[in-house]
Amino acid sequence: MIGEMITKIVEKKNGIGGIQSVAFVACGGSFSTLYPAKYFLDSESKKLRAGHYTANEFVHATPSYIGKNSVVVTISHKGNTPETVEAAKKAQELGAASIALTFEQDSPLSKYGDFVLPYEWGPDADQKNSNVVTVMRIAAEILHQVEGYAHYDEFCQACGKLNAVTGKAKAATAENAKAFARDYKDEKIIYTMGSGTGMSAAYSYAICILMEMQWINSSAIHSGEYFHGPFEITEPDVPFILLKSSGRTRPLDLRALKFLEKYGKKFITLDAQELGLPEIGKNVCEFFDHIFLTVILRQYAEELASIRNHPLSERRYMWKVEY
Known part of the structure; x- marks a missing residue:
């Protein structure tokens, strides 16, 4: 699903200069879950600009590069964080592709997502489908499709191994x-x-x-x-x-x-x-x-x-x- 979503965005953006930047925007705990994806793109991409913003600052001091060549990823667990909803709205107004992640699908945030993705949460969640890893998979897929990623297969396989290693680590601690x-x-x-x-x-x-x-x-x-x-x-x-x-x-x-x-x-x-x-x-x-x-x-x-x-x-x- 993530691969198909990114393919649609890439195809749409290619005619107007392609994807040039990715911004990760949220508040509180959701804000922290976005950082690994930003860190990943900073580390592995040679072309893509990555940003990580608390939502209300994004709304009031929107980065100048956000526009038609951007992808903006937002998260709100209940989908009703006012600042994050406004950030997704701002992203759409500026022509960015808006990807919204929320545990509650029918929510205010969903209205401003060109693509709305669910995620798993709680003690029985598959970590591959957690909010953190879902956003990382989005970042890896963008990198893979826009400029290529040498460790793409290893990355995808790693996502599927998380449950086993976290389970062992929890038992050990x-x-x-x-x-x-x-x-x-x-x-x-x-x-x-x-x-x-x-x-x-x-x-x-x-x-x-x-x-x-x-x-x-x-x-x-x-x-x-x-x-x-x-x-x-x-x-x-x-x-x-x-x-x-x-x-x-x-x-x-x-x-x-x-x-x-x-x-x-x-x-x-x-x-x-x-x-x-x-x-x-x-x-x-x-x-x-x-x-x-x-x-x-x-x-x-x-x-x-x-x-x-x-x-x-x-x-x-x-x-x-x-x-």
Whole structure:
């Protein structure tokens, strides 16, 4: 379905200069799920311009390159995020091909998608069809059809291997998740850190799980930026979650870990490489760090919510007050 969709877009755009840019636009957790696709195109494409924008900024400060030679991909789980709906509308107004992903098919966002794609979500979801991987498949298909992609087959095969490797990793970390919940349940702040597509997993865990769903102060730090300011708050009693990449940015994470081991004490690490992600394909695994680590982190979130008696569904302001 994705291949056929991209073929239609390519055929339509070829007569007017072809696809020249791809923008990924959303808010909150959905915003973080788009980053791996942007990172992928930055890494693998020689011609395509890729952008990643929070929806309301896209609406109010629309990039000048968005137009008839663009593809704009939006996500909203319920399809009713006002800023994302406006962003998709703006994309259509500017002549871009609008691809909208939503779990709720009959939604406001669907009205502004030239193509509307469903995705799977929840504990029984096939990760190949998750929102993160669906968008990555869109990016890979655009690259493959527009300029070619040497690792296209390996990438496609990797998508089908995700369920197996994430399942094994969850089993391997189940007891660690319980220990994390016991040890960190009373913390007032927990920092997250990562690099590559692991950075967006760190960001999502900070803003969605810790801040939104657990009301624990947090901030996501890029491993490469840690030594340019944030490391000054490192102390034995300051908690960190460090996500270690399976790919080219791994040295950044290892450098941060070395410092934490010397000057910190209260931290945990999740290592995509040691937990088996490279099994899906050594040339493409780094692009899947986000989804792999996010699936594992979810059980850490569930254990934390349980021991704190603070359900992940509890909110103070979201959907309750005017904002």
